[in-house]
Amino acid sequence: MRRTRVLAVLLAALAGAVVLSVTVGAKTVPPGEVWQALTAPTGTENDIIVRSLRVPRTLIGVLAGVALGVAGALMQGHTRNPLADPGLLGVTQGAAFAMVASIILLGTSTLYTYIWFGLAGALVASAGVFALGMAGGRGGPTPVTLALAGTAVSAFLYALTSAIVLLDEQAMDVFRFWQAGSIAARGADAVWQVTPFVLAGLLLAAFNAPGLNALALGEDVARGLGQNVNRTRAVGVAAVTLLTGASVAACGSLSFVGLIVPHLVRPLSGADHRWLLPYSGLVGAALLLLADVIGRVVAPPGELEVGVVLALIGAPFFVALVRRRKPVRL
Amino acid sequence: MRLYGPSRPRAVAVTLTGLALLVLLMAMNMRIGDIPMSLAEVLRATVDAGDPGHFVVMDLRLPRALTGALVGAALALAGAITQAIARNPLASPEILGVTTGASVTVVAGVVASGSAYGGASGLLLSLGIPALALAGGLAGAVTVYALAWRQGLDGYRLVLVGIGVAAVFTNIKYWLLTVGDVNDTTRAMVWISGSLNGRGWEHVAPVALALSALIPLTLLGARTLDALRFSDDTVVSLGVRVNRARGLLVLAAVLLAATATASAGPIAFVALASPQIALRLIGSGRPPLLASAVLGAVLTAAADLIARTAFSPVELPVGVVTAVLGAPYLIYLLVRLRGKGR
Amino acid sequence: MRLQAVDVTLGYGDRVVVDGLDLGIEAGTVTTIIGPNGCGKSTLLRALGRLLKPSGGQVLLDGKRIDRLPTREVARVLGVLPQAPSAPEGLTVADLVARGRHPHQTWYRQWSSSDADAVAEALAMTGLSDLADRPLEELSGGQRQRAWISMALAQGTDLLLLDEPTTFLDLAHQVEVLELVRSLHSSAGRTIVMVLHDLNLAARYTDRLVAMRDGRVVAAGTPHEVLTEELLRKVFDLEAKVIPDPVAGTPLVVPVGVRH
Secondary structure, eight states: OHHHHHHHHHHHHHHHHHHHHHHOSSSOOOHHHHHHHHHSOOOOHHHHIIIIIIHHHHHHHHHHHHHHHHHHHHHHHHHTOTTOOGGGGSHHHHHHHHHHHHHHHHOOOSHHHHHHHHHHHHHHHHHHHHHHHHSSOSSOOOHHHHHHHHHHHHHHHHHHHHHHHHHOHHHHHHHHHHHHOOOTTOHHHHHHHHHHHHHHHHHHHHHHHHHHHHHTTOHHHHHHTTOOHHHHHHHHHHHHHHHHHHHHHHHOSOTHHHHHHHHHHHHHHTTOHHHHHHHHHHHHHHHHHHHHHHHHHHSTTSOOOHHHHHHHHHHHHHHHHHHHSOOOOO | OOOSSOOHHHHHHHHHHHHHHHHHHHHHHHHOSSSOOOHHHHHHHHHOTTSTTHIIIIIIIHHHHHHHHHHHHHHHHHHHHHHHHHTOTTOOGGGGTHHHHHHHHHHHHHHHHGGGGOSSOSHIIIIIHHHHHHHHHHHHHHHHHHHHBSSSBOHHHHHHHHHHHHHHHHHHHHHHHHHSOHHHHHHHHHHHHOOOTTOOHHHHHHHHHHHHHHHHHHHHTHHHHHHHTSOHHHHHHTTOOHHHHHHHHHHHHHHHHHHHHHHHOOOSSHHHHHHHHHHHHHTOSSOOHHHHHHHHHHHHHHHHHHHHHTTTTSOOOHHHHHHHHHHHHHHHHHHHHHHTTO | OOEEEEEEEEEETTEEEEEEEEEEEOTTOEEEEEOSTTSSHHHHHHHHTTSSOOSEEEEEETTEEGGGSOHHHHHTTEEEEOSSOOOOTTOBHHHHHHHTTGGGOOSSOOOOHHHHHHHHHHHHHTTOGGGTTSBGGGSOHHHHHHHHHHHHHHTTOSEEEEESTTTTOOHHHHHHHHHHHHHHHHHHOOEEEEEOSOHHHHHHHOSEEEEEETTEEEEEEOHHHHOOHHHHHHHHOEEEEEEEOTTTOSEEEEEEEEOO
16 A cells, blocks of 8 residues: 555654664764664763763654644644644743743753743643633534634733743743753653653644544534544644644744645545545654754764754745645645 | 625725825834934935935935835735635735745845855945845745746745745745854844844835836736635636636736845734734725735834834844734734624 | 424524424425525524524424424424535545534444445435545536435435425436435435425425415415415515426426516
């Protein structure tokens, strides 16, 4: 079957990206020594690089890439809007605001605590947007109300964040690096913090896929097919929130991955979300890791943040794709 | 959804109410500041060049307030056109490459000139930055336009290309912000948030010129915008030359956004929210043009009043306040209108 | 009674479209709702298909309140095809029809041989087997409409609600769709409720006509009982002659002019 073959190809691509990510860097560690470092570490320099830097960095890259790719596909499916990125529901700006606020209010300074605050901010903002979308009407939120409420809340929170960082230089210094997006130096702690949320989000996303297929035919058809539209939306929003919240809290605003990956994948998967979601996750992770690897080698001795590399490589590719074929409408 | 143009009486009512509100806000902007003045004092200072308040009103407050109102109107009009053409309520001149192009150029300029650049005033700020912004904005727009053009300008392709280009610019901007000294970063942030601080007549003129030339042109194109809400096949059958009409309207939006951004920076949210607020107040099928422009001016003028006075003596960039002010109102409208089943 | 509306009040937001309406649909009949634009036909059909919750009264499916039954259970008995549905681009006919199996699938059992059989049968019944792999947007209007009906058939319900299944179709395709509806009825004894605009086709292909105006039922019965010159005046403000259809003998409406 064609779709299974594509899945295998994408899995192989991700595996290749993982290998590159653990071997390439300021110091190249050959795959053989990587293997040795993982199975029988002897405390050499390479062992330390691999075990404490490269592996956590790769893991967090895979987690964030999968999460953002899937979240982007979910978001565009639910809103039927190609402009929808996973941060649309206020998740990204909620995380940013909570982190910045925690810096000036509590003087928190370790990455570990930022992540918790970021996650909490993402969850609260998204729940608020969903509640606003529900308010007033008798039915559930419509995609347009949801998208506009999300944009408005995001703009509101971004304004507050800007005000804080303009008044507080320390907060500005943290914020600008978070904003650029990076998966470097996150450490094993961050991996453990993020993993449960990403897994929960992926589970909900898998659960959401068939319902989203029904919803793609319009709300009336979906109801006619026995789909509970409001519950499907709620599950979708919960999944997007968990996935995006976890990744932006840990890696900064990389929601561009979620925006473009579904557009890249749709020609391969067609309109079936049961394929679109896994494809998007795999491509998202592979893309994020590749961008990160490129960022490590292009500007020695320094590194370029993965967010910048992603945009510089991903966007032209995306634009070329949009130009070459007729874009698939949602 | 109403299929034909905006409901006239409501559109007129909203526009007039907006104008009245704008006059009121302008008057308050004249009166309030470090030196509070009564309306009579303001008027006297305006006509009498020898009055001690003349400088404050004519050289500081009036040009600043006018810049704010005009920039707000221009951004909102650009937003209304963009949303109508993209048939997407989330679209704003950002996807035309203008604001993001201007931002990245200005940030690059500020970071590159670094500490040698001097204080937050000086020649570079008054002339260099607007020029950089205008050049960057237009270059961004040309990039998007050229990449999106393929035997015509498809609204959907324009949106997708626009996201891609905007993403590149935005991420380069984020990266540049991490490269420079944190002081430069803060200074650049003030500009990219949109600020009216220290704006004089030289900032008023270009926007006023652009608006007076482009408002009539866009209003002529209103019929096209009505038609563009349908599929391209329908539009052609309605006798509209789609590509030329769409191209001209996009050009108008680009010029409006570019001049506005050059004068005051990419003030956030005005271009996106004003058309959506106007649309919901009037209940038309697409964002109304004049009402959007007036509401954009009102939003920006009100935001500037707050930005100047709320945390005095510290001044916030106006773009921080537009969202704080506009977002809750838009949300309120969304919630209220849902109750009415609209 | 398969499906029954009891004193239902329907509307959108504050606007009431249908006020206190009663209607019963008998098993194994083809019923068509007719009436002028905006009379509440589609609103009523949406309520019968539980797409719209009545603000007053209730809809009964086999004697049970439809809003208290699990929606998935309802979807295995009752299929609804709304007016002018839209599908995402790139969806093939087979994909669309397969989505009709949604109510029969569970999260862990996405596809079974019975699903495949139902889809193949639905495609065959609508004459679309050869077009199964074509994307929907490449089809003609008539084929596309048949694809949607095919999706509703794959749902495997013996009760079908169709909202203007013939809009945008030329006369030949309209007849084709209605012949299909008729055959669904005669071969499988399905109960069908539709909204149609063409009175002559409605008269020809239905057992019962329901004429509505301003949210109320003005007349209901066989085409002969309902389609009278007096009723056309009352419901459509239309002056018309009603003569027997030379082919089927059903009433044929020949318009004279509109009353002002």
